[in-house]
Amino acid sequence: MRKIIYTIIGLLGLGLSSCDSFLDTMPDNRAEVDSPDKVKKLLVSAYPYASYILFCEISSDNVDKTGEFNPNGSMFTDQIYHWEDVKESNNEAPKNFWSGCYGAIAAANQALLAIDELGNTPELQGSRAEALLSRAYAHFLLVNVFGQHYSPEHSGTDLGVHYMTAPETTLDPKYDRESVLSNYENIEADLVAALPNAHKTTYDVPKYHFNENAAYAFATRFYLYKGDMEKTIEYATKTLGAMPQSFLRDNKYLATLPQDGTTTAIAFVNPSMKANLLLLTANSRLGLIYGPYTTESRYTHNETISKTETFDINKAPWGAISDSKVYYVRSRTYSGTNLNKVIMPRLPYFFEYSDPVAGVGYYKTVYDGFTADEALLSRAEAYVRTNQFSLAVADINMWLQAYVKDYVPVTQEDIVAWTEGYDYYTPDKPTPIKELNPDFEIDKGGVQEKLLQYVLYLRRFEVLHTGLRWFDIKRYGIKVTRRLVDGGKVAQVLPYVLDKRDNRQAFQLPADVITAGMTPNPR
Numbered sequence: 001m002r003k004i005i006y007t008i009i010g011l012l013g014l015g016l017s018s019c020d021s022f023l024d025t026m027p028d029n030r031a032e033v034d035s036p037d038k039v040k041k042l043l044v045s046a047y048p049y050a051s052y053i054l055f056c057e058i059s060s061d062n063v064d065k066t067g068e069f070n071p072n073g074s075m076f077t078d079q080i081y082h083w084e085d086v087k088e089s090n091n092e093a094p095k096n097f098w099s100g101c102y103g104a105i106a107a108a109n110q111a112l113l114a115i116d117e118l119g120n121t122p123e124l125q126g127s128r129a130e131a132l133l134s135r136a137y138a139h140f141l142l143v144n145v146f147g148q149h150y151s152p153e154h155s156g157t158d159l160g161v162h163y164m165t166a167p168e169t170t171l172d173p174k175y176d177r178e179s180v181l182s183n184y185e186n187i188e189a190d191l192v193a194a195l196p197n198a199h200k201t202t203y204d205v206p207k208y209h210f211n212e213n214a215a216y217a218f219a220t221r222f223y224l225y226k227g228d229m230e231k232t233i234e235y236a237t238k239t240l241g242a243m244p245q246s247f248l249r250d251n252k253y254l255a256t257l258p259q260d261g262t263t264t265a266i267a268f269v270n271p272s273m274k275a276n277l278l279l280l281t282a283n284s285r286l287g288l289i290y291g292p293y294t295t296e297s298r299y300t301h302n303e304t305i306s307k308t309e310t311f312d313i314n315k316a317p318w319g320a321i322s323d324s325k326v327y328y329v330r331s332r333t334y335s336g337t338n339l340n341k342v343i344m345p346r347l348p349y350f351f352e353y354s355d356p357v358a359g360v361g362y363y364k365t366v367y368d369g370f371t372a373d374e375a376l377l378s379r380a381e382a383y384v385r386t387n388q389f390s391l392a393v394a395d396i397n398m399w400l401q402a403y404v405k406d407y408v409p410v411t412q413e414d415i416v417a418w419t420e421g422y423d424y425y426t427p428d429k430p431t432p433i434k435e436l437n438p439d440f441e442i443d444k445g446g447v448q449e450k451l452l453q454y455v456l457y458l459r460r461f462e463v464l465h466t467g468l469r470w471f472d473i474k475r476y477g478i479k480v481t482r483r484l485v486d487g488g489k490v491a492q493v494l495p496y497v498l499d500k501r502d503n504r505q506a507f508q509l510p511a512d513v514i515t516a517g518m519t520p521n522p523r
Helices: 019-025 036-045 053-059 075-081 094-117 122-146 180-200 212-226 229-240 262-268 303-308 372-385 389-403 412-420 447-462 469-476 511-515
Strands: 064-066 276-283 332-336 339-343 350-355 360-371 480-486 489-498
Touching (some): 180 212, 212 372, 372 447, 389 412
Antiparallel strands (some): 332 339, 350 360
16 A cells, blocks of 8 residues: 655645745645544644635625724725725735635645545545545635626636645646636535535544534535525435424523623534534634724624614514514624724634743634524525425524524514515615525515515524625625714715626635736636
8 A cells, every 4th residue: 555645735826825835834744644543634634724704794794884084904904895806915815715725625635635545445434525525615615705606697607716626746737717617516526425424524523524414504505505495405404403493503591601702702612502513713813803802893893784784673573672682692882982893792712822921822713614503594595495485484483583582483474574664775774675686586576585585684693793694695696885884873875886796796816826827807
């Protein structure tokens, strides 16, 4: 049996400035991957060390510019907020995310090669499934960040990313961009190949790896984004099982914890919480940005958005005034000079000291890759899209029961009446109802759209601060207009608008990737 030497020596065309600098960052560099145990250790590196959360969240409609002369910002967030090509480089930047994803893919591909060299034995099938899932997931993130949303009409020609299926062994490889359609086909192939063996993965803390439920949740989101509603329902049902309520977030328990934000945020991502299906880590200041601090608070989810679109709207379809006291876990409002932010405690703040004496180290956070709650709302959306309205309302009620105190079941008529109580959103007259312009057919103005509006409203609440709202905006062609909020009100509607399939919905590739010869996104 030939030993596999773990060496990743290429990927220059994917934006890494030198072979040595890449090798310096890879765990287990040049280690011999010659046993099933070493394959499992290698797969620890098959998850991105950087996240899409901040740049996707600030790109979405979840933030306004807060305070005309607010000093609590940076050139990086200025560029993101205005949908400009990002020139800054830091842990939160698209460039770091690109490198993190391809680093994860490199580890997954090396693991797959080692598995083949070790004979692809039954003992290795769980690791093979994890490697395929990790490779598929990193490519799924890349194509959805750096490409347009999947569309049967456009995806055959829309630019995707390069799908890496083997370790790179040449010094200066050149890569072409494939189409979004081709990327989705490759992702699906890896996903389908992995799912039958996803239950065979074994780890002491399985929530930090692609376990079976996480794999099904990934399939749920993949097919939701692809537009295959039947498979969305199928895999969401496999994720949730016969008793979905038992998998949803225990908000009643979270409400018993000290309401200091920090305690709740740490508990939110605890592996023991059944709702958490895949937990990921990142070198990131997200715990500061979405915590009780002024860090990057120039662009925030503020009281104006909260009161008109997300938390504190005037009426809700469950028979109670919708304010922060209605939810088990309430939002936190922080206000002061140049500070106006309303947050949910979902992203903990950690600091890892590299030199305790000097007091230096790394900001870190833990975040949910997939949750049972999101899978439930994905199924509800799929039920609405397939006109199975009663099943959709049943899923909505399950979600509400887990989140709302003094819960009263809602009916289809309740939800329709709630939606009809609002006009479509405009920047100066905001409401939670935004005009939908997807590439697929919906019954605009009918019951289907009204139920979709409410599911999207719940999804917005569910995924706030996680970056996933950005992908719902892309999926449904929702227009985003920038505003200046000052003194607790909309002071100015700014001349920055992002509409359906705007080229800027696909983040620009890192500059060094373009310099290396890869085709940039159109602008």
